[in-house]
Amino acid sequence: MELSRNAFKHALAGGKPQIGLWSSLSSNYSVEVIAGAGFDWILLDMEHSPNDLESLLAQLQAAAPYPTHAVVRVPWNDMVAMKRILDVGAQSLLVPYVSTAEEARAAVAHTRYPPKGVRGVAGTTRATRFGRIKDYARRAHEEICLLVQVETQGALDNIEAICAVEGVDGVFVGPADLHASMGYVGEIANPKVKPIIDDAIRRIRKAGKAPGILTPSEEDARRWLDCGALFVAVGADVGILARGAEALAAKFKKS
Numbered sequence: 001m002e003l004s005r006n007a008f009k010h011a012l013a014g015g016k017p018q019i020g021l022w023s024s025l026s027s028n029y030s031v032e033v034i035a036g037a038g039f040d041w042i043l044l045d046m047e048h049s050p051n052d053l054e055s056l057l058a059q060l061q062a063a064a065p066y067p068t069h070a071v072v073r074v075p076w077n078d079m080v081a082m083k084r085i086l087d088v089g090a091q092s093l094l095v096p097y098v099s100t101a102e103e104a105r106a107a108v109a110h111t112r113y114p115p116k117g118v119r120g121v122a123g124t125t126r127a128t129r130f131g132r133i134k135d136y137a138r139r140a141h142e143e144i145c146l147l148v149q150v151e152t153q154g155a156l157d158n159i160e161a162i163c164a165v166e167g168v169d170g171v172f173v174g175p176a177d178l179h180a181s182m183g184y185v186g187e188i189a190n191p192k193v194k195p196i197i198d199d200a201i202r203r204i205r206k207a208g209k210a211p212g213i214l215t216p217s218e219e220d221a222r223r224w225l226d227c228g229a230l231f232v233a234v235g236a237d238v239g240i241l242a243r244g245a246e247a248l249a250a251k252f253k254k255s
Contacts, residue, residue, distance in 0.1 A: 001132040006091045008041050008069035009145035012170055012210035012230050020071070022214055022236035024049040028058035030237055035066035043214075043233055045073045046085070047096050057088045057126070071147070077103060079118055082110040087125040091143055094172055098148035101161040108167035111144050113137050145169045147212060147231075151177035156200055163207035170210035170231060173200050189220055201227040 011018055018040040023031055026049050034042055044059050045051060051059075056072065063070045073094040074081050082093060095107045109117040124131040127140070146167055150156060151174035163171060175188040175197065184190045197213065204211035205228035212231035215221050221234045 001129050001134065003133055003136065003139050003143055004091065006069070006143040006145055008071065008092055008231075009143065009169060011040070012145070015230065017225055017229070018069075018231045020231060020233040022233045022238075023059070024051075024236060024238050025241070026051040026055055026059075028055070028062040031059040031070075032062040032066075034237055035063040035068050037068075039068050041069040041071050041092075041231065043071050043073055043094065044090075046075050046081075047073050053084055053088065056085065056090075060089050060126075071145075073149075077107050077110070079110045082107075083120050086111065086119065086140075086144070087122055087127050089126040092145035092147065094147040094149060096149045096174070097151055097155075097177070098162065099150070099152055099155040100158055101165050104148050104162045104165040104168050107148055108146060108165060111146055112141050112167070116141070141167075147172050147210075149174045150200070152181040153178075156196070159200060159203050160207050163204060163209045168209060170212055171204045172212040172214075172231070173197055173204075175213060175215065188215065189217060194220075194223075197224065198227050201229050204228075205230075 008018060020041040020043060021034055021039045022043045023034060024045045044056060046056060060070055071092040071094055072085055072090040074085055077095045077098060098104050098107060111117060111119060113119050113121055121137060128136040147170040148162060148168055149172045179187045179190055179193055182193060184193060201211040201224055210230040211228060213224050213229055214233040216235050216239055221232050225232055
């Protein structure tokens with residue numbers, strides 16, 4: 001059995017924009033619903049959701065038959081968490097709150113087996129198709145896509161150094177935390193911050209890495225695609241459900 005090709009990783013490397021949807025409902029059933037909707041990728045969130053490892057496994061299995069790629073946002077830049085998430089078959093990881101090149105190098109090390117990293121070795125995991133993928137331990141890194149999230153002004157100052165770290169495939173600008181770090185808590189598209197995000201996306205692309213972002217605004221999504229963003233989440237399952245339910249109720253309820 002051959003190592004699974006990571007189409008998402010190769011699309012980013014080829015400069016082909018990937019349109020995605022955020023998933024925080026933590027349900028394999030809802031993931032199966034959105035996996036067939038036509039998105040290039042879906043983000044399975046373990047940072048800001050009640051997801052645990054077992055529920056993540058069920059979501060990866062639900063998405064597997066569909067032509068979309070599951071990216072997992074890990075809870076933290078943590079060796080143990082990342083090892084277990086890779087072992088259940090995730091090939092693309094988004095690591096939150098990476099602010100320095102040193103933290104980016106640590107994230108890379110967590111996804112690599114020794115001597116290039118510190119990922120623990122296990123032979124019969126879902127990632128290895130239960131021991132059926134030939135040379136998995138030697139070749140796994142070839143198809144692992146590592147995305148790191150910059151969320152503060154300090155992280156923005158270090159973009160070029162972070163992008164220079166070998167093994168980092170993309171850099172995601174976290175709009176909510178970036179706004180909060182600049183004094184705009186609860187905002188994701190302040191007019192004073194938008195040009196800073198524009199610049200960050202251009203700098204990431206110029207440094208040779210794939211820029212990414214999340215926004216529920218079609219106008220902002222198109223703006224940042226025009227700036228050079230290559231992986232853009234254009235909505236979230238929780239938001240679609242909440243706003244859609246409110247809109248339906250409002251049609252039949254008096255204000």
